Amino acid sequence: MTPDPRLDLLLERVVDVPPELVWAAWTQPEHVKRWFTPAPWTTVDCEIDLRPGGIFRTVMRSPGGQEFPHEGCYLEIVENRKLVWTVALAPGYRPASEQSDTLSCTAIIFTAIIALEPQGSGTKYSALAMHRDEAGRKRHEEMGFHEGWGKALDQLVAYTKEM
């Protein structure tokens, strides 16, 4: 995992919950729905088939009630350590249609790598978003990648402490 600053966005932080809880929060739909979308947006649906080629689907709802489905495909799953998925492929590895809801509403195509390393009683958390070109990286950055993924991580930490 060697980020390319021209193409990638990276959120790195040490959080005071262990990797096992961060992993659970990322891989079980009932947990994902509780933290995944920065408030006041909400995650109203989530589907997870945790195997390479399996589906990772979320539906985000705006404060105004509009829903945004996103569908991705898991690529690598290393329990408690590493989770990789992409929206460039649909579940089952089929190349994603440019006409799909996922691509049309965001126009941001990326592969995500979530890496977890134990650090004391907490976790060194890395979230990498890899884009196909510089324009994609810039769009994602301007949409508020750092603020959005950072706020979602705050929510994940607060939620897992109550689990």
Add this chain to the structure above:
Amino acid sequence: MTPDPRLDLLLERVVDVPPELVWAAWTQPEHVKRWFTPAPWTTVDCEIDLRPGGIFRTVMRSPGGQEFPHEGCYLEIVENRKLVWTVALAPGYRPASEQSDTLSCTAIIFTAIIALEPQGSGTKYSALAMHRDEAGRKRHEEMGFHEGWGKALDQLVAYTKEM
């Protein structure tokens, strides 16, 4: 592996060489160069990093001497049984750039699943190409998928019998 006739192209055949030889032919560059491209085209270079996220790169040369590089990313590797790669992702899982050589010279984006099953002393061979939409499937079909992949398989069988 349940093909969708609207989106997928499938070549299925029983060949009289065992899965282990077919696997070797598909996964070692020195072998790939001997059969991969229907004559009179040739495969002049091949790079393989046989792990999920690893590179599968070939360079085809036309009879007139023009070279066509193709770069894909392996997704699943089950020795002697199943090989999955896609050109929708670059090596390392990054979404492939639409400006890449691979995509610009073929305009065909697909994920391939090669499945091998022992049958007697031979192999039930299935090659599935999954496209993102019907237009992609049609373009690939019109370019001669069945003839091309069929002729390459003939070459693979002839070559492995001399290995």
